[in-house]
Amino acid sequence: MMTAGEGRLPENIAYFARALRAAGLPVGPGAVVDAVAAVEAAAIGTREDFYWTLHAVFVKRHEHSVIFDQAFRIFWRRRALLEKLIAMMSPIAPGFERPADRPQAGAARVAEAFPTGAREPEKSRETVEFSARLTVSDRELLQGKDFAQMTAAEIAAAKRLVAELSLPDDRVPVRRYLAAATGSRIDARRSFRRSLRTGGALIELAFREHAEKHPPVVALVDISGSMAEYSRLFLHFLHALAEKRRRVSSFVFATRLTNVTRELRARDPDEAMARASALVKDWEGGTRIAHCLAAFNRLWSRRVLGQGAIVLLFTDGLEREVTRDLAFEMDRLQRSCRRLIWLNPLLRFDAFEARAQGIRAMLPHVDEFRAIHNLAAMGDLCRALSAERSAEADPRKWLRKVA
Amino acid sequence: MFQPAQLPASIDATLALLKSAGYVADRPLATVLFLSLKMGRPLFLEGEAGVGKTEIAKVLAASLGRKLIRLQCYEGLDVASAVYEWNYAAQMMAIRLAEVAGTVDREVLEADVFSERYLTRRPLLQALEPDTAGAPVLLIDELDRTDEAFEAFLLEVLADFQVTVPELGTIRAEHPPLVIITSNRTREIHDALKRRCLYHWVDYPNATRELAILKAKVPAAPARLSKEIVAFVQAIRKEELFKVPGVAETLDWASALVELDAVALDPTLVSDTLGVLLKYQDDIQKMQGTKAKEMLDAIHASLRAAE
Structure with a gap:
């Protein structure tokens, strides 16, 4: 029986762990030691067992399974090599020395396999140039637009705004x-x-x-073209909020839904925005509210809306094609959370009326309807979150006006 | 005493052990379970409701002949209900009695009332105690229901298998329990806790395995009915539903149909009993009537083709 100190397998597992780390899996040195111990403990006989043994140690989230699968296939694709390594591990076969150039081969494989990166469906972090090549897509305006390219005045304004705000101190x-x-x-x-x-x-x-x-806050932010100027400032607001309290989940959507919670956790607001913008593919594209809400309800609502969450839905409600689905998904969303607050920058117009079809479909299903276009409105939101519901934000008011 | 020989010695043995206790596992699950037993690491099982996560712990305890200690998590779970509590009433009584006897020496009294006699043991402490049948199976069920504060406390317990009672000192497990943690993923569990465990996502079974589970758990169901049930459930899981049925629902549905003396599925029967399978009104509405009929027709056709 081989021990951890001998042979090439521990080394190769270490290389594999490094490849996984490069692909975005949080794999620490402790996990490598565990993996070697696990492979020894399991007395592996087949490729499948080897796969699931490493899977048990390296994968800590369901989403990472896909990346692991890709990485495993690429890294261990030399069938003969893996079989030989397994043979070395098995108690019957005597361990034999491998040619000296083998470990380098492992390293070279990682190097050749991962920079192409395009085969990681969940976590792809393309550079700006890479996503620029994808803008030909006719369905979405795939812009790798850099959040960090906000004008200096904008950033200063946003920072001032966020620094001056007394953030909501709501407690349940x-x-x-x-x-x-x-x-x-x-x-x-x-x-x-x-x-x-x-x-x-x-x-x-x-x-x-x-x-x-603090109750959890879940923000769904519309980043479509019509909302661009407001959504950036609002994301800064979310960043500030996420610094102050722990349970803040942020999602952005235009034509598809992206979870940017982890990205917004970065300490520096600029770095947080840069990370988020690298992740989002549909920055300033069109809007498909119903579709994105459906995705949220199906994939995320049960995971983030527990324990009395407040949902901040940040959108202008100008859905291109309004179907029955929009009202249905809004209804479901409202019934899954404690309080659903719709923040709409269109309310900045004094003459605003709830005439658009999308807005009329959504309004009956929200608890509050608020403006969010300037500092004052953001301050109002903070106060509203701290206080009980008030009549001024009653969505029915707007429906009665146009009835 | 703890006998390592009792634990399965290979992945195949683990698979056989689970099978002998009526749990039809796939190889990935057997692998991770075997590793967790062998390496003495907690096993973290995540997955949708009703895929048999809790059942694994029960089956493991039963087949290894170990005691099963279950800690059901809920919001606000605290040390008093998870680890230990002092029996205050009895302590008060002891003090009064000491007073009456006139032997109130504070030091002696304090040592006396904070002894193991007055300690009420809750699941986590019970799991650290030695057991004649071997280390118990500790099931920490639905960890996602509790809050972060409790998760942080669990870190200490899972890392060293020890609990500190200020008045008594540190209690250490001689033989660490076999820990199985389940989560329905209603929130993310912190990475620090996951790092100490072996992780496994328990997925819905494929048709072959689901049929095997159905045969093992509802043996009274006729063969043809079982096949139709499995085919229907597998098809329904591909639909865009808010909550697709788990294995538990499949078994419930099969039992319900057996009670109704059904030998084969027909559209009205499906529509009438859909509530056993789907638990959201919108989902039921979507599947009822013509949709169920279409799916059944497709299933009948493919089953006939297979014969």
């Missing part, structure tokens, strides 16, 4: 209890300890109260 009680000076429940443990101080003669009661927490 959770089921966990915390010690409190005056609370609704007796804290038996602390009371008991206190009474011991006096030898048990007196019982001084200690109390506890429900803990409070």
Whole structure:
């Protein structure tokens, strides 16, 4: 039996781990040690077992399975090599020395396999030049437009805006209890300890109260052409919000839905925007609201809308083709969250009326309808999130006007 | 005592062990389960509701003859209900009795009331105790239902298999329990916790395996009916539904149809019993009537062609 120190397999696994890291999987050195131990423990007999053994150690998210699969195929495609390595690992076959040039071959394979990158369906992070070649697509305006290319004045304005905002301090009680000076429940443990101080003669009661927490915020941001000027500032706002509280999920959509939560976590707002823009393929394309909402409802709603989430839907509601689906998906979205707030920059016009078909289809299904076109409106939103619902944002008001 | 010989020695043995207990597993699952047993790592199972995640822990405990300790997670789960709690009433009583006897020495009293006698053990602490049948199977069910604070606490327990009770000291497991964690992915579990586990996504089974599961779990179902049920469920999973049925729903549906003495599927029967399979009104509406009939016709045609 071979130990971790011998042979080429540990080395090759290390190379493979490096390739996975290059492809975007969070694989640490600890995982490599685990993988070698796992391969030894499993006494691998077939390629499939080898595949699932490495899978068990390296993959920590369902989405990463696809990338792992691609990487595995490319890296271990030399069938004979893998078979030989397996033979070396098996207790029957005696271990034999491999030609000295083999480990380099492994490294070379990674180098040749991954920079082409185009075969990673989920996590492709193309450079700007690469996506520029894709703009020929007739269905979407695939622009690798760099968020960082905002004018200096814009950035300054956004930063000032975000810095000056007092972000919402909304809290909802959770089921966990915390010690409190005056609370609704007796804290038996602390009371008991206190009474011991006096030898048990007196019982001084200690109390506890429900803990409070920021509810999760889920933002769905329309980044289609008509919204461009506003969506950038709003993403800055989300970035600031995500710094202050933990549970903020951000999605952007125009013709398709993209989750940019992880990208917006970067500390520096410019870096966060750059990362997000590299990920998004339909920046300033057309809008397909119903389609994107359906994708959100089906793929994400159960994963991010738990524990009383507030949804901020940021769109002008100008859907090109309004079908029954739009109202249906809005209805489903409203029923899956605690509070659905529609932020619409069109409300900046004094003469705004809910005449567009898309807007009329969506309005009955939101809890609040608010403007979001300037600093003042953003401040209003923060105050509204901290407070209870108010009548001024009642969506029915707008429906009654045009009825 | 803990007997390593009891654990399966290979992936094939794991597969056979699960099969002998009536769980039809695929090879990837057997591989990851075997590795988790062999390496002593917790197994993190994620997947849609009703694909048999919890069942794995139950089957494992039953087939290895180990005790199953289940911790059902919920929002606000705290140390008092997951790990231990002091029995305050009994402690109070002890103090009063000491008072009456007139032997109130604070040091002695404190050591006395904070002894193991007054400790109520909750699942996590129970799992660390030695057991004659070998280390127990600890099932931490639906971890996504609880909050991040509890997840952080679990890190300590899963890393070292030890729990610290301030008044007593650190309690360590002599033989670490076999830990299985499940999640329905209603939120993402933090990477730090996942890193300590072996991860596996439990998917819906393919037609062959689902038929094998159905035969094992609902043996009363006629062969033809079983085939039709599996074909229908497999077809329905390809539809754009809000919640596609899991294996649990397939088994429920099969049992329901057996109770109704059905020998084959027909459109009215399907429409009447669709509520067993689909749990959202929109989904049921989408599948009822002509759609169900179309799907059934296609299934009948393909089954006939296969014969």
